[in-house]
Amino acid sequence: MNKFLYALLSIVLLAACTSETVSDARQEAAQPQIYPDYNGVTVPVNIAPLCFGMADEKVLCVDAVITDSHGNDLHCQGEESVDFDIDDWHELLDQNRGDSLRVTVSAKYEDGWHTYLPFSIYVSPDSIDYGICYRLIEPGYEVWSKMGIYERDLSSFDERALIENTQFEGCVNCHSFNRGNPADMSLHIRGAHGATLLRHGNGPFEAYNTKTDQTLGLCVYPYWHPSGRYVAYSTNSTSQLFHSAGHNRVEVFDTASDLQVYDVEKNELLLSPILKQDSVYETFPVFSADGRSLYFCAARALPEKSLALDSIHYNLCRVDFNPETGTFGTRIDTIVAAGTQGKSVSFPRPSYDGRFLCYTLSDYGQFSIWHHEADLWLLDLSTGESKPMAAANSKDTESFHNWSTNSRWMVLSSRRDDGLYTRPYFCHVDAKGVVGKAFMLPQRNPRKFYRERFMSFNVPDFIIAPTEFDGNKASRIINDESRKDFGVRK
């Protein structure tokens, strides 16, 4: 139905605008200011059309001609935004793998047409995964309204709800896949029907109670072991406080947190005393690409009842993990000592080829989405050197992120557009760690879409195929009181 509406809308827009010929245009000496900013971006060959409009809103009509070195062109015109034909777009990109496209934009204002200097879009031969999965939620404080988990096909504009909280009482979060493969999936439900839904090896979903008498609480922040046998979790006693002045709104912090690994096959949590120290907050565990290390963030715990939240600085740490025996090493290495620079690491994500690890760096704490200064940094695991991902970062928040399965693309959460609503961006990272300019998740009419959607894209993560998630079946499992308890290895 949505497709039909868009088709109808397109016809109306075409009728209103396509008869326009760009004539007597004033040639501008600058490149156009467009929204979203796709000027000079590197895109995967299978990405959906990069529709855009002019950055200012006084434009009456926008016209774009994309040309390539083979003499092909793609032309589109629209009132608010150009909306390229999706088949023509994919054909053009396919013909230009590893090459550049040249985009010439003309815009009609009250005083007539203006034509700008062309800009380039580089088409990487590296493809991107099928899609992304994310939670849509209003960027609020403690109470939630409508929310859900959704998947989006990156080669088109199709979005599908996997499950929404209209189907049960509670909230959904912590969706996680094993390297983007929905055959191994974890989904956490909070509220009256709290549970963790786990699917292993494309089997049926089971609802678990992840709280045990030997752990702090429910298991959160899941990360799958590459073998699919283990899931690393943290347990966090989390609190919130609210800023009374300035642009910051919320401070989310832990008053205690530990790590553990769940053995999916044996239904038991693997605990280690060095990962559950009272004097340390441990959180955000992730397995290395080879599955033999566990990276995580750790900070010295605050004294009880202290609210010196800006003194909590998380370092990036690592401990050995033996997947054969399910045992941990006895020594914790500090990989990035952010605390010594008065900074804090969150959301470590190793690339699947084992070359890099991307993390978020903010001034303090671990809930970086509410930190305007938060940026992404790239750690070269072969040299141990970190550098900011300048081309992907902005003046505002960059927070959660993850790698595509070929480790050449990253999806990242950014609040650069309005300082509050999180949107997914993508950037290319080549084998040498050179980061391309980030570009926004394409939409048919990006300004209208993003301005009118009062939702943040929360925890966007790649998926290699549609999730095959039956929301109605899942909601029946959630609404059923039956839960399987996590065991603990003795």
Place this chain on the structure above:
Amino acid sequence: MINSISTDDFSQMKDIRTLCTLIFGVAVMLFFGMAYPHHLHYQEQFQLFLFDSDYVWGIVRLPGGVADLLGRFCTQFFLYAWVGAFIIGFLLACIQLFTLRLVNWGRLYGLSFLPSCLLWLFLLDENALLGGVWSVLLTLLASWIYGKLPKGLIRGILLVVAVPVLYWIAGPISIVFFLLQAPTPRLNAKYYGVFVLWVAMLVVAAQYLTVPAGSLWGGIHYHRYPTESATLLWGASLSAFVLAFLARVCRKWVDVPCKLVVTLSSFAVVVMAMGGVAWKNANFKAEKTMQYDFMACHQQWNRIIDAINTEKPNNQIGVTVQNLALAMRGMLPQRMFDYNQNGLLGLLPAVQRDATTPMPTAEAFYQLGMVNVAQRTVFEAQESILDFQKSGRCYKRLAQTNLINGNYEVARKYLTALQKTIFYSEWADQTMALLGDEKAINGHPEYGRLRKMAYKDDFYFSDQATPTMLEDLYNRNKDNSLAYQYMMAAFMLTGDRDSFMKYAPTNR
């Protein structure tokens, strides 16, 4: 099913019946306009009707969506209580007229008012949604139209088509349309076939719609509480079927020429009895509370003071609004003990996780210059609306707080949405012009003042304002008369004599 009333009878009774319907509609209108206006304001503030295709599609794509859309469309007019009262009176009168046309009611004419009266009772609940009323109306309208069709194959085909279509338009209440066909003898085979179709349709829909399966049977948006079953609404719609059925069964006794006095008596008995029940079940205490909230929302400080002088508020919202009005008129420390107090919780109550009680508190936070706290309070209140709708009142305030804080792109989002409304668009247009214009905002009597009053030094706030916070606010800007009054009131309420004396007028 629908019998034609004889022309003679109809002409004899037509005028008087029209008058009865009119009287009933006016009575309903007067009730909601005079006795229950703030319930209508309450309804309006928990939805935001947008003239936007995505918004409309989001509603009509679900069963009962068209009725829901019509309900929401009408509810936006509840901003003006008399318009809302007229709409309700009109809808209930229409439902009575369609009920009347189901059968020849004869001496039981008064019972044709029963479904409408039950809907009147239904609407006493501030969380009962007008979409439910539209569902009943559309179902009865469809039944009336269907009854006009000549018998035959086309009529049978239309029945099969009408059942799913009407289900999608009006939701499960439309089962009444199907039930109303029951007494027609020749329809038996088709009748049960249609019932199977109806059930199958719901089972299939349950597989594809992201709603609880139970709501497909009970109604998705008849009541604001998703888990609440709209018993009175179902009672009203089923009563139309049951009464019509009884009238048919007892045709020999009912369908006889009756005198005018019998018609009028049956009307008077039913309407007065049900009107009495409505009056007895009306929640006038809640109405009073809603009135305080309404007056605070519209900053009617003098009216609030008149109201508290007539009757001293004794609930949290009333006391909060009372203290705010006293402060806005510069009388809080002097006169606060002329009225009921509730400690600090009566001054600035702890922020609750519901959609109603935080709103007057948020107004106080806003007027004090605690802009971030007001923003959070309003945002949380809006998120707490149980049927996930948005609020024009909240959007407006969130646009203001973001504008004051300089978050212009976020303010623009709210204003863009408000531009798609009837009653908030003009304000949104005016406010949109301010975005990014620092000079205009700083010179604005409200936004400029609140920018000056707002905290500059950050601290963490949880749920309860403390005297220290008010003291900080006042010390930040000594021109903040409201902060001074609240601070002094807080010292008095907590018995902090030393602090009170420190800031007492003679020592300032």
